Amino acid sequence: MTHVVRPEGGAPEVRAREVIRSPERRVPAIPNSPAADDLYEQDEYARTLLRSLIRAQLAVTLSVLIPAAALLCLYPLLAVLFPALGRAHIAGMPLTLVVLGGGIYPPLVILGFWYVRRTERMEQRFVDLLESHD
Amino acid sequence: MTEPASIVAVVAVTVATVAIGARGVRVSRTPEDFLVAARRVPPTLNASAISGEYLSAASFLGIAGLAMLDGLGALWYAVGYAAGYLVLLAAVAAPLRRFGAYTIPDFAEGRLNSPVLRRAGTVMVLVICGFYLLPQLKGAGLTLQVALGGPYWVGVVVLGVVVTGVISSGGMKGITFVQAFQYWLKLTAIAIPALALLMVVHHPPLTALEGTATPTFHRITRVEFPDAEFVTLAVPTTVRADGVVGGVRYDGPLTLDATQHRVSARTVLTFPAGSRAPTVTSEAVLTASQWESPLVRLNGKLIHPLAATYGILLATFLGAIGLPHILVRFYTNRDGPAARRTTALVLLLLACFYVFPAIFAVLGRLEAPQLYTTGQTDSVVLVLPRMASFGLLGVLLAALTAAGAFAAFLSTSSGLMISMAGALSHDLLGQGVKAFRLSAVGTGVVATVLGLLVGGIAINVLVGWAFAIAASSFCPLLLLGIWWAGLTWKGALCGLALGGGASSAAVIATMAGVGTTGWPAVLLGEPAIWTVPLAFITMIGVSLLTRSSVPADVTRKLLALHLPERIRLSDQVVDSR
Numbered sequence: 001m002t003h004v005v006r007p008e009g010g011a012p013e014v015r016a017r018e019v020i021r022s023p024e025r026r027v028p029a030i031p032n033s034p035a036a037d038d039l040y041e042q043d044e045y046a047r048t049l050l051r052s053l054i055r056a057q058l059a060v061t062l063s064v065l066i067p068a069a070a071l072l073c074l075y076p077l078l079a080v081l082f083p084a085l086g087r088a089h090i091a092g093m094p095l096t097l098v099v100l101g102g103g104i105y106p107p108l109v110i111l112g113f114w115y116v117r118r119t120e121r122m123e124q125r126f127v128d129l130l131e132s133h134d
Numbered sequence: 135m136t137e138p139a140s141i142v143a144v145v146a147v148t149v150a151t152v153a154i155g156a157r158g159v160r161v162s163r164t165p166e167d168f169l170v171a172a173r174r175v176p177p178t179l180n181a182s183a184i185s186g187e188y189l190s191a192a193s194f195l196g197i198a199g200l201a202m203l204d205g206l207g208a209l210w211y212a213v214g215y216a217a218g219y220l221v222l223l224a225a226v227a228a229p230l231r232r233f234g235a236y237t238i239p240d241f242a243e244g245r246l247n248s249p250v251l252r253r254a255g256t257v258m259v260l261v262i263c264g265f266y267l268l269p270q271l272k273g274a275g276l277t278l279q280v281a282l283g284g285p286y287w288v289g290v291v292v293l294g295v296v297v298t299g300v301i302s303s304g305g306m307k308g309i310t311f312v313q314a315f316q317y318w319l320k321l322t323a324i325a326i327p328a329l330a331l332l333m334v335v336h337h338p339p340l341t342a343l344e345g346t347a348t349p350t351f352h353r354i355t356r357v358e359f360p361d362a363e364f365v366t367l368a369v370p371t372t373v374r375a376d377g378v379v380g381g382v383r384y385d386g387p388l389t390l391d392a393t394q395h396r397v398s399a400r401t402v403l404t405f406p407a408g409s410r411a412p413t414v415t416s417e418a419v420l421t422a423s424q425w426e427s428p429l430v431r432l433n434g435k436l437i438h439p440l441a442a443t444y445g446i447l448l449a450t451f452l453g454a455i456g457l458p459h460i461l462v463r464f465y466t467n468r469d470g471p472a473a474r475r476t477t478a479l480v481l482l483l484l485a486c487f488y489v490f491p492a493i494f495a496v497l498g499r500l501e502a503p504q505l506y507t508t509g510q511t512d513s514v515v516l517v518l519p520r521m522a523s524f525g526l527l528g529v530l531l532a533a534l535t536a537a538g539a540f541a542a543f544l545s546t547s548s549g550l551m552i553s554m555a556g557a558l559s560h561d562l563l564g565q566g567v568k569a570f571r572l573s574a575v576g577t578g579v580v581a582t583v584l585g586l587l588v589g590g591i592a593i594n595v596l597v598g599w600a601f602a603i604a605a606s607s608f609c610p611l612l613l614l615g616i617w618w619a620g621l622t623w624k625g626a627l628c629g630l631a632l633g634g635g636a637s638s639a640a641v642i643a644t645m646a647g648v649g650t651t652g653w654p655a656v657l658l659g660e661p662a663i664w665t666v667p668l669a670f671i672t673m674i675g676v677s678l679l680t681r682s683s684v685p686a687d688v689t690r691k692l693l694a695l696h697l698p699e700r701i702r703l704s705d706q707v708v709d710s711r
Contacts, residue, residue, distance in 0.1 A: 072451065108485065
């Protein structure tokens with residue numbers, strides 16, 4: 001193993017040999033935090049906490065992707081069931097142009113930023129819980 | 135119709151690309167920087183770079199052209215291309231970055247401890263990127279042909295040489311700046327002409343988009359037939375003919391009655407303002423109410439339209455997460471949260487861009503029906519600005535769209551070639567910068583030669599197929615690998631082989647002309663609708679049958695994927711390059 005010694009944010013000091021490899025995993029922000037996988041081996045409470053983290057992350061993911069998929073599938077389905085819908089006009093413009101040419105994007109973008117906010121908050125709560133456990 | 139302004143614009147884009155790439159070379163001093171851009175790329179720059187790399191010939195030219203030809207339902211391609219980033223954001227971005235894998239083969243090997251799976255992944259990288267790369271080269275050939283008047287091969291060779299040069303000398307740091315620049319260039323190059331056309335030109339009323347209306351020439355229109363055609367007129371029309379019609383040579387006014395007429399190649403018919411556009415036997419022209427349907431057409435026909443529409447949605451919604459040249463970019467994010475913010479910004483940037491191809495499709499239907507007659511709808515973005523009788527402004531706008539189109543080919547093909555060269559050098563030639571350069575040159579030469587041969591295949595069709603194959607192979611590998619502890623390397627391998635193999639076979643069968651009607655046309659032409667479920671079911675089923683192959687350290691792998699950066703693992707899980 002010839003990792004480059006790299007102080008946080010600085011230039012490499014020692015280069016053993018010219019091998020392309022990734023910089024090391026980032027140094028943890030909290031110097032004395034316990035290693036999560038050791039906790040997982042030893043501590044029932046930590047194990048429950050870590051498992052629930054993955055489950056909570058999946059729940060946030062699905063709560064965004066299922067509505068998005070439904071949104072995409074809805075309009076073609078309605079257009080097959082009610083052909084008049086595909087020929088409708090709003091303010092002189094074809095409904096299909098209004099929906100596919102712009103209208104469908106704001107909900108998708110909002111879902112995206114909503115996901116970022118919720119998942120960051122959820123991870124913050126989880127980190128606080130795990131740290132208060134130590 | 136060679137125009138000096140367009141040549142200058144394309145040369146300027148190329149020079150700027152090389153110059154910014156060279157700037158990156160000076161910035162990057164270490165081999166690490168050379169390959170992974172030092173990971174200190176902020177989300178806004180990274181999001182611009184990803185969008186720049188993503189918006190290809192299909193987005194810049196193909197969507198507007200296909201929507202003009204096959205109707206507004208083709209805009210589902212654009213919606214799916216953008217919506218795919220929501221899947222990438224919510225299911226892949228942060229875990230992949232936290233895991234620390236650099237490429238999809240790295241992820242496959244690191245997550246499932248299997249060098250065999252890694253090699254299968256490398257093969258799929260080459261297949262998907264190859265399908266994606268050829269239409270870019272073809273687009274470059276067409277642009278120089280249509281906009282600048284040169285032969286087809288010039289554009290293909292120019293693009294191949296420039297991209298190979300930039301990549302083998304610049305590495306990814308250069309490319310990050312180049313790609314970010316390319317997004318803003320492409321947005322400008324499509325938005326300004328679209329807005330100018332909307333505001334300055336007098337348009338026929340939008341009622342021309344209702345009912346049984348067929349396209350009408352809004353002004354005096356000169357139609358040059360590249361090939362011999364049978365032309366049918368709805369009402370008798372007096373045109374000016376230069377060339378051979380019905381076997382007789384004309385050079386002046388000619389009244390065509392409402393029947394079919396044979397027009398020889400290179401004949402020019404000039405139609406008066408207000409006349410109905412003729413139809414030709416080679417392309418069916420849709421009526422307005424057919425054209426505005428939100429359902430996808432295959433070769434201009436509605437064949438099981440709901441299945442075809444869902445097939446495209448499935449391929450594009452899930453395919454984006456399986457594109458190797460895009461996923462590499464996530465490694466340059468600082469950490470998981472940065473990867474998420476980057477992806478959300480990409481979604482926003484793409485949504486802004488995709489409004490404009492829709493505008494071009496509508497304007498093309500209203501303003502340029504002769505493209506239906508000549509079968510050149512793919513060039514609508516390039517052609518509209520120069521025919522809008524703008525004078526000097528029109529010349530400049532045409533130069534801008536030519537530059538934007540060339541930027542699209544440059545950026546996407548560089549990203550694809552980096553991925554292919556990276557996969558080749560890592561798994562065949564050994565690591566290091568020299569091997570990477572050698573692979574880049576080799577890939578560039580092979581791709582350029584192939585690019586010369588695919589002149590006859592539609593741009594958007596090839597790109598759509600690359601998405602379908604990605605959605606049927608890497609998508610299930612990533613989603614199951616990230617979220618399901620039970621995945622085994624045997625299950626993943628079978629799923630890759632069956633999903634990737636079946637979708638590739640369907641695509642090749644369609645290219646060979648198998649299945650043009652009924653269900654075979656849908657199932658072979660839009661294979662994602664069955665190959666995606668096939669890949670998922672195979673991966674899950676075989677994994678359940680081979681439970682003993684679940685990696686012993688699967689828990690540590692899942693923790694590495696999902697733990698926030700502030701919580702530490704006792705040792706590095708993946709020792710990627």
